[in-house]
Amino acid sequence: xNFWTPIPQLLSSGITIGxxxxxxxxxxxxxxxxxxxxxxxxxxxxxxxxxxTFFLLKGSNLPYPLSALIAMTVVVMIGxxxxxxxxxxxxxxxVLILIxxxxxxxxxxxxxxxxxxxxxxxxxxxxxGEEPLQIWGVTILPxxxxxxxxxxxxxIVLYLLSHRTLLGKAMEASSxxxxxxxxxxxxxxxxxxxxxxxSAGIGAIAGILITPIFFTSYNSGTLxxxxxxxxxxxxGWGKNSGAILGGFALGIVESLSMAFIPSGxxxxxxxxxxxxxxxxxxxxxxxxxxxxxxxW
Amino acid sequence: MVxxxxxxxxKRDFFYLVPLWLLSLIVPDADDLYSYRSKEFKxxxxxxxxxxxxxxxxxxxxxxxxxxxxxxxYAILALGLSLFxxxxxxxxxxxxxxxxxxxxxxxxxxxxxxxxPFLAFWASAFVAAIVAYLIGRxxxxxxxxxxxxxxLGFGEIFLVIVSESQSLTGGVIGIFGIPWFSxxxxxxxxxxxxxxxxxxxxxxxxxxxxxxxxxxxxRALLAVASGEDAAASIGINVAQxxxxxxxxxxxxxxxxxxxxxxIMSTANPEAFGLNLSVLIVMxxxxxxxxxxxxxxxxxxxxxxxxxILSRYQEWSLPIYGVILILLLIFFPDGIGTRLGIRLxxxxxxxxxxxxxxxxxx
Numbered sequence: 001x002n003f004w005t006p007i008p009q010l011l012s013s014g015i016t017i018g019x020x021x022x023x024x025x026x027x028x029x030x031x032x033x034x035x036x037x038x039x040x041x042x043x044x045x046x047x048x049x050x051x052x053t054f055f056l057l058k059g060s061n062l063p064y065p066l067s068a069l070i071a072m073t074v075v076v077m078i079g080x081x082x083x084x085x086x087x088x089x090x091x092x093x094x095v096l097i098l099i100x101x102x103x104x105x106x107x108x109x110x111x112x113x114x115x116x117x118x119x120x121x122x123x124x125x126x127x128x129g130e131e132p133l134q135i136w137g138v139t140i141l142p143x144x145x146x147x148x149x150x151x152x153x154x155x156i157v158l159y160l161l162s163h164r165t166l167l168g169k170a171m172e173a174s175s176x177x178x179x180x181x182x183x184x185x186x187x188x189x190x191x192x193x194x195x196x197x198x199s200a201g202i203g204a205i206a207g208i209l210i211t212p213i214f215f216t217s218y219n220s221g222t223l224x225x226x227x228x229x230x231x232x233x234x235x236g237w238g239k240n241s242g243a244i245l246g247g248f249a250l251g252i253v254e255s256l257s258m259a260f261i262p263s264g265x266x267x268x269x270x271x272x273x274x275x276x277x278x279x280x281x282x283x284x285x286x287x288x289x290x291x292x293x294x295x296w
Numbered sequence: 297m298v299x300x301x302x303x304x305x306x307k308r309d310f311f312y313l314v315p316l317w318l319l320s321l322i323v324p325d326a327d328d329l330y331s332y333r334s335k336e337f338k339x340x341x342x343x344x345x346x347x348x349x350x351x352x353x354x355x356x357x358x359x360x361x362x363x364x365x366x367x368x369x370y371a372i373l374a375l376g377l378s379l380f381x382x383x384x385x386x387x388x389x390x391x392x393x394x395x396x397x398x399x400x401x402x403x404x405x406x407x408x409x410x411x412x413p414f415l416a417f418w419a420s421a422f423v424a425a426i427v428a429y430l431i432g433r434x435x436x437x438x439x440x441x442x443x444x445x446x447x448l449g450f451g452e453i454f455l456v457i458v459s460e461s462q463s464l465t466g467g468v469i470g471i472f473g474i475p476w477f478s479x480x481x482x483x484x485x486x487x488x489x490x491x492x493x494x495x496x497x498x499x500x501x502x503x504x505x506x507x508x509x510x511x512x513x514x515r516a517l518l519a520v521a522s523g524e525d526a527a528a529s530i531g532i533n534v535a536q537x538x539x540x541x542x543x544x545x546x547x548x549x550x551x552x553x554x555x556x557x558x559i560m561s562t563a564n565p566e567a568f569g570l571n572l573s574v575l576i577v578m579x580x581x582x583x584x585x586x587x588x589x590x591x592x593x594x595x596x597x598x599x600x601x602x603x604i605l606s607r608y609q610e611w612s613l614p615i616y617g618v619i620l621i622l623l624l625i626f627f628p629d630g631i632g633t634r635l636g637i638r639l640x641x642x643x644x645x646x647x648x649x650x651x652x653x654x655x656x657x
Binding site: 085094095096097101104106107108111115222223226230233262267268272278279282 | 437620
């Protein structure tokens with residue numbers, strides 16, 4: 001077998017998983033744009049989106065779109081609750097305390113989901129048909145097209161939300177200059193609250209999109225969350241475009257790496273990329289609005 | 297009506313105050329015990345030491361001995377981390393990896409190359425320190441969230457390497473049959489002997505850190521924690537200080553890992569995940585940052601908490617998460633810190649509240 005034969009196939013699967021990383025990274029960026037907090041429980045939103053949809057679809061026999069919608073609503077509620085019960089009481093705490101609290105929330109969410117919905121890996125039926133498409137000799141699942149399309153759509157919605165509405169401007173203001181935003185009458189807590197909701201919603205959509213392709217189990221959220229974070233740092237911390245670029249770049253590099261090294265080392269590749277990017281260019285590929293102001 | 301209300305208040309006061317008061321007697325308070333001026337051992341410290349020596353003798357329960365051995369190992373880890381986290385103010389979520397490096401070094405050296413455990417003990421700390429130096433050079437220039445993430449990434453890479461390189465580490469299955477710790481033919485084969493071994497090592501490292509934090513490096517650590525620019529402007533080489541304390545704390549983790557290997561007699565990658573790193577950081581936070589008694593106390597407390605929680609099986613992790621968040625919300629500075637003073641505030645608050653209630657028509 002030729003060395004180059006699997007490359008296009010790996011590329012296509014890399015683009016699919018890259019879209020998911022991009023969505024998780026968008027979740028991180030949404031919260032950071034409002035409050036400079038990094039939510040380490042972001043990956044659990046993704047996991048919960050997939051697992052709750054599965055539970056509603058198989059357990060309660062609800063139609064697919066309805067169960068996806070309910071799952072999204074539930075996850076958004078969980079995001080709101082997370083902000084109210086964990087982040088709000090700790091709004092004046094140090095970075096370390098916030099990291100530990102969100103990690104604690106992540107432990108709680110993943111183990112509770114394992115307890116309620118079972119620890120077996122779950123999968124959903126694809127949105128439209130299982131017949132793989134053949135394009136130039138590359139097999140593409142229809143679900144991959146769904147993933148890409150939804151990512152693109154969400155990106156447009158988020159762009160409009162953050163650049164064309166007063167709410168988005170207010171969110172950005174409360175992150176870049178909290179005191180100034182306070183003086184203008186923008187409630188910082190409300191902005192963080194809304195950002196957690198939006199971020200949880202994005203996470204849930206990512207979870208629903210990914211579950212038909214990859215198995216989702218109660219403990220798969222942590223790794224997905226970390227890789228999304230790596231994607232956000234890689235592309236440029238705090239930028240929507242950076243999150244998208246970083247997500248696709250990470251997905252493609254990780255997928256292509258499987259042609260060169262044993263697949264067990266796949267997870268190490270992402271973290272090696274993280275260490276390299278943090279060392280050589282902490283601003284990320286596109287540069288970051290938050291990092292220039294700090295000394296590194 | 298009013299009278300019954302008052303009675304209720306009194307009962308509740310009593311209910312809260314007695315355990316808090318008892319806790320403030322036992323729990324070491326950072327501000328009280330460790331100040332810059334205290335050079336000698338205080339009487340209270342001798343009490344702690346005596347209690348530690350006598351505890352396993354007056355309470356001959358093997359389960360308790362085993363728990364205390366585990367707590368001692370975690371205390372060594374947390375002590376090392378508290379130098380890095382509490383004194384130098386840097387965040388590390390990858391300390392479980394150094395612990396794992398220590399464990400695997402001892403496991404491989406004793407089972408493959410028949411090293412005596414005592415030599416492997418020092419080799420573990422040495423290997424962990426070298427790895428920390430190599431890792432620390434690039435990543436210690438990061439701060440805050442990004443340092444946390446980089447160390448976390450290092451921990452994950454360590455896990456992947458350990459579970460994939462099967463010829464060296466035995467992969468997911470791990471290494472079995474590590475011999476007991478022994479010095480000159482004396483083997484530490486019971487829980488009681490292991491207890492004295494672990495806490496003896498801890499005591500030695502504790503005295504080392506106690507002297508370290510009062511040395512020039514220790515002062516430099518505090519300066520770096522309070523402001524890196526200011527520290528650099530008074531002539532402290534910030535990068536060198538940070539790498540020094542990182543290597544020291546990794547060596548502590550290596551010692552702890554070596555003891556862990558000899559006592560558990562197995563090495564398995566599952567034990568060194570993110571959860572362990574979170575647990576160690578929690579021990580340092582709960583004990584109180586920036587003092588040396590805190591991590592020891594925090595590790596004993598959390599080891600017992602984990603043991604109690606393990607009885608609830610599948611409920612244990614959700615409860616653990618909730619307790620973790622609650623402790624962080626209510627005791628962000630550590631449980632023991634200024635407990636006595638906080639008690640006085642609490643009493644004052646209740647007294648005021650009572651007065652307010654009486655003033656109402």
